Amino acid sequence: MDLMKHRRLNSxxxxxxxxxxxDVAHLKRTNGxxxxxxxxxxxxxxxxxxxxxxxxxxxxxxxxxxxxxxxRRCVVAxxxxxxxTLQTQLPELPxxxxxxxxxxxxxxxxxAGND
Numbered sequence: 001m002d003l004m005k006h007r008r009l010n011s012x013x014x015x016x017x018x019x020x021x022x023d024v025a026h027l028k029r030t031n032g033x034x035x036x037x038x039x040x041x042x043x044x045x046x047x048x049x050x051x052x053x054x055x056x057x058x059x060x061x062x063x064x065x066x067x068x069x070x071x072r073r074c075v076v077a078x079x080x081x082x083x084x085t086l087q088t089q090l091p092e093l094p095x096x097x098x099x100x101x102x103x104x105x106x107x108x109x110x111x112a113g114n115d
Contacts, residue, residue, distance in 0.1 A: 011037075013064075013071035017078050020044045022060070026069050040067040049085060084110060 011028045026038035042063050048056045064070070086109035093101055 009073055011071055011073070013069060013074035015074055015076045017048060017076070017082070019079070020047055022063070024064065024067070024069060026071060038067065038069050040064070040069060042067075049082065049087075086110065 009029070011026065012034075014025045014027065016023045021041070021043050024038075024040040024042075025036050027034045028037045029035075040063065044056070044059055044063075046052075046056045046059050086106060088102070088105045088109070090098070090101070
């Protein structure tokens with residue numbers, strides 16, 4: 001797995017989300033230590049959990065570019081409440097069938113087994 005290969009990075013972007021707020025730090029390695037060379041704190045107009053992911057991604061990109069932050073590699077921190085989040089489209093169903101449908105979707109999305 002390529003992600004597991006150890007590689008020394010010279011720079012990295014750290015992004016932390018808290019609701020509709022994001023804090024970003026651009027770190028560069030110099031002389032064996034990391035130095036913050038750029039940062040950003042911004043409120044997002046779109047909610048990352050409920051709005052179209054493509055639109056949220058565009059807003060994130062615009063915020064980063066406006067702050068002059070360009071980096072390929074990043075680490076993302078999300079609030080604990082986002083850790084088990086799943087979005088699903090709700091089809092036209094009778095009201096009584098909705099809980100069963102959501103239970104099936106949760107089972108598929110959060111599958112766990114002895115595999």
